[in-house]
Amino acid sequence: MTTLIADSGSTKTDWCLITENQSIQISTPGINPFFQNEQEIKQLLCEELLPKIQASPINHIHFFGAGCIGKSACNLLYRPLHELFCTSDIEIASDLLGAARSLCGNRSGIACILGTGSNSCLYDGKNITRNIPPLGFILGDEGSGNSLGKRLISDCLKGILPTGITQQFLNKYHLTQADILQSVYQESFPNRYLASFTPFLSENIQVPEIRQLVEECFRAFFERNLQLYNIPNAEVHFTGSIAWHFKEILQRLSKQYGFIIKNITRRPIEGLIRYYETIY
Template identity: 45%
Template sequence: MILIADSGSTKTDWVLADGRHVVRQVLTQGINPFHQDRLTVENIVVGELLPKLGAADVKAVYYYGSGCREEFIPMMADIFTAAFSGAEHVEVNGDLLGAARAVCGRDEGIACILGTGANSGLYDGVRITGNTPPLGYILGDEGSGAVLGRMFVNAIFKGGLPESLRDEYLSITGQTMADIIRRVYREPLANRYLASMSCFIAGRLDVPSLRSMVIENFRSFFSRNVVQYCRPDLPVGAVGSIAYYFRAELEEAAGVEGFTVGKVMRSPLEGLVAFHGGK
């Protein structure tokens, strides 16, 4: 059987598969070698993951995660090799390659991650050959949930959206403008807080100005990130909750900017099981 992981800083989704058949799905806390030392990662794998997998006979491990820079890959591979001594193959890659393999398979394409943050890459069917730096939600991350939330807050307090929408949001959340400002500037994980507003936005796309704002966010993503690859002939595939729940707006923005949207998945695991299980 093969074990495939899609990991972020907050959680890691694991799938145990026999070919293309999913045998078990497991959730553990997130892994990010950029922020966590070896012992912390080992404790998650040995202390959380292994007990949930039981006596599974894992022959190959394919791990895709955030923070997997080149310098951290040997450490991560060592951890998995030690934990799964019977594995004949261990592969550690960044989350962008995981997204590319999920939505493009072995074909050329442009792969994107559109969730709390945003990222994109030009994929030749084997590896990522180009990447526009996303720069994070303060300097960039166009198309992300965090930037969408930032745009929403700006618009409800500066007249860009109907007052009724502002009043509804504040009533439902029990917040004031001062509360929102404090949460963004004085508390940790402001990007996740801003991205959480996308749930409210998704339920009110019948408000024309709000839907236009979502499309504007995606248009900025294409014009500032995807256009740099100079390959409008390639399909643009995407993984992540923002791409998944706002697919219609993503497709409209792509069309205006001269691109075509390919596969869209909430999680890359479905595509990765097909990619690796078909070998």
């Protein structure tokens, strides 16, 4: 019995191949049907995943991904997975359900993703019962990597951040305003591009203006997402690179907003492995 599990964001996909004797973890570029068509997804699977899998035929596939909402989007993944792995036992669902299963298992709670994008939900131990729509990197994604990167770039170019920090940022990434506008408005995956600058925030978190920037982005996530569930003293779980790297700020703000953080993980895949090992 062989099971393939995937947790995919826009930047990276974490895979785990579980056999009777071992589990093998693999990373590939992200897959998001909002930004990639079926042929592009199939090509990525053929080039990045298949060469790394040395196993007997796969019996079950569980794919949780950003953008996997609605039948048409899920079919963009189902068809190439079915064709390449010759199994019809394929579950395709949102990365949010994957995060909830990873973080909460069979217990209820509020599950949150803070990575390249952001999302949250109420989870009853089996299914998502309510979701405040994240609305993507243009209309929402508060507290995410792309929202942090967008705010950093904007504050630098508008002269809001100190001159020294702005020059340090532009010099570190060899950027001009023209370069930035080209990448954001004319090239593919602007959300990934914006999120790629969050390490600069982490490296300079001791600068008061940088810390304030991060706190304000997180406050927007609490106020425009978590508070809307209207559950006082709720248990909240976080996963994702942004939650992990800025967990000290996240934990402090959670207390201010009356939430109880139960756990913060860097990636959902480890929790998903535990979840499905109890099933198969």
